[in-house]
Amino acid sequence: MKMYDVVIIGGGPAGSIAAIQLRNSGYSVKVIEKLKFPRFVIGESLLPRCNELLEEVGMLNIVEDAGFQLKGGVTFENEENNRKVIHFTENLGQKHNSSFQVRREIFDKLLFDNAEKLGASMSMETEVIAFDENKNIVTVVNSKGEEEKYQAKKVIDASGYGRVLPRLLNLETHSSLSSRRAIFCRVQNDSRDTDGTDGYITVYVVGDNDAWIWNIPLSSTETSVGIVCSEEYFQSFDGDETGFWNHVVENNSHAKVRYANATKINDVGMIGGYSSDVTTMFGANFVLVGNATEFLDPIFSSGVTLALESGVKAANLIIEEFKGKEVDWKCEYEDYMMIGINVFREYVNAWYDGRLQTILFSDKLTADKIERKVVSVLSGYVWDESQMFVHSPKEALERIYHLLK
Numbered sequence: 149m150k151m152y153d154v155v156i157i158g159g160g161p162a163g164s165i166a167a168i169q170l171r172n173s174g175y176s177v178k179v180i181e182k183l184k185f186p187r188f189v190i191g192e193s194l195l196p197r198c199n200e201l202l203e204e205v206g207m208l209n210i211v212e213d214a215g216f217q218l219k220g221g222v223t224f225e226n227e228e229n230n231r232k233v234i235h236f237t238e239n240l241g242q243k244h245n246s247s248f249q250v251r252r253e254i255f256d257k258l259l260f261d262n263a264e265k266l267g268a269s270m271s272m273e274t275e276v277i278a279f280d281e282n283k284n285i286v287t288v289v290n291s292k293g294e295e296e297k298y299q300a301k302k303v304i305d306a307s308g309y310g311r312v313l314p315r316l317l318n319l320e321t322h323s324s325l326s327s328r329r330a331i332f333c334r335v336q337n338d339s340r341d342t343d344g345t346d347g348y349i350t351v352y353v354v355g356d357n358d359a360w361i362w363n364i365p366l367s368s369t370e371t372s373v374g375i376v377c378s379e380e381y382f383q384s385f386d387g388d389e390t391g392f393w394n395h396v397v398e399n400n401s402h403a404k405v406r407y408a409n410a411t412k413i414n415d416v417g418m419i420g421g422y423s424s425d426v427t428t429m430f431g432a433n434f435v436l437v438g439n440a441t442e443f444l445d446p447i448f449s450s451g452v453t454l455a456l457e458s459g460v461k462a463a464n465l466i467i468e469e470f471k472g473k474e475v476d477w478k479c480e481y482e483d484y485m486m487i488g489i490n491v492f493r494e495y496v497n498a499w500y501d502g503r504l505q506t507i508l509f510s511d512k513l514t515a516d517k518i519e520r521k522v523v524s525v526l527s528g529y530v531w532d533e534s535q536m537f538v539h540s541p542k543e544a545l546e547r548i549y550h551l552l553k
């Protein structure tokens with residue numbers, strides 16, 4: 149049986165960035181990935197906080213050189229022609245004020261390959277099927293169908309929607325968020341705004357907040373277009389996902405103009421029931437990172453940011469532990485991660501009940517300190533406890549809503 153300092157389940161952004169950071173400190177790492185990369189996964193719009201994390205592990209230059217579409221902010225538009233543009237430059241002074249729109253098949257492979265370049269042992273087409281928590285042994289089935297075992301001082305579960313350890317150790321619990329669906333595909337030749345926001349993610353509110361559409365430009369000609377709605381809203385439409393996607397895009401006042409001459413470049417895909425939660429993020433010898441912990445909702449493009457944040461944080465704490473420091477995983481990891489997750493949770497709730505749209509579309513929200521605080525959150529800076537939206541997100545949103553409505 150092979151032994152490693154750390155075995156990582158899953159080679160998405162959370163797993164690969166943890167592997168990179170552990171290799172930066174010279175620890176032996178095995179990454180076990182079920183699929184063959186490059187593989188498609190949804191989640192293409194990053195936040196500026198990602199750049200800071202990529203910089204911390206020495207990956208920012210490599211990502212910058214990969215030629216991804218630059219992302220300078222977010223535009224929100226509803227069907228009453230209210231429009232709010234969030235420029236990441238108008239943050240609270242944080243260094244990184246832009247990010248990238250990425251084809252995840254390319255972005256994830258870039259991180260995966262760089263973990264390998266740095267000396268991590270990477271296996272693809274190998275699935276983790278069991279975990280012995282007492283002996284810290286991971287059992288896998290490799291690409292030839294053979295069973296292998298790996299022992300590690302620490303196991304990181306970065307298996308995303310696979311949720312390997314939550315399932316095997318019975319750590320899964322229901323998300324507090326309602327179940328929603330996303331129906332998406334990529335198109336080419338859409339017509340974009342020409343006011344400098346062409347690289348921004350644009351969110352169109354559908355009807356009276358019945359659904360919303362993400363518009364993520366992946367290059368000057370290709371765009372990812374996804375519709376997010378409740379299960380009930382989707383079920384109320386009598387048709388399949390392609391019919392639903394066509395119907396919503398053809399009937400939304402903004403989308404129908406933008407995509408009038410666009411053509412689909414792949415089939416319409418669908419994912420549902422993705423919000424999830426766990427009873428704990430760690431155990432004596434394992435830690436959960438990325439989507440294997442709690443996944444909220446796609447509205448603020450926070451998933452990859454939280455995946456990178458948790459991957460780097462877990463790796464840094466493991467390194468400290470290996471060096472002999474006693475780590476309080478509850479306080480230093482889980483509680484820390486929950487600060488950021490709870491900020492996004494409040495924003496997600498306020499988006500779906502309409503309060504955040506009232507705030508964003510208010511004439512009174514201008515580039516002053518309140519707006520800068522909102523921009524800072526929407527940039528992924530959700531651990532800056534000196535600002536009200538981070539230390540008391542629920543109260544802050546409620547106060548601003550009553551002030552601006």
Ligand SMILES: Cc1cc2nc3c(=O)[nH]c(=O)nc-3n(C[C@H](O)[C@H](O)[C@H](O)COP(=O)(O)OP(=O)(O)OC[C@H]3O[C@@H](n4cnc5c(N)ncnc54)[C@H](O)[C@@H]3O)c2cc1C
Pocket residue numbers: 157158159160161162163180181182183189190191192193194195274275276277306307308309310311312330419422437438439440443445446448449450451452453455
């Ligand atoms: C509709 C939708 C839209 C989204 N849009 C955005 C967005 O615009 N921006 C954003 O930042 N986030 C977005 N997200 C979230 C984003 O997709 C995830 O948060 C992100 O991919 C999490 O990264 P990860 O590394 O934790 O998991 P993943 O990227 O899912 O990687 C996990 C890896 O583990 C592997 N794996 C699973 N099971 C096993 C096993 N048994 N053995 C070995 N390997 C295994 C998988 O094959 C996979 O490669 C969106 C999510 C949804 C549902």
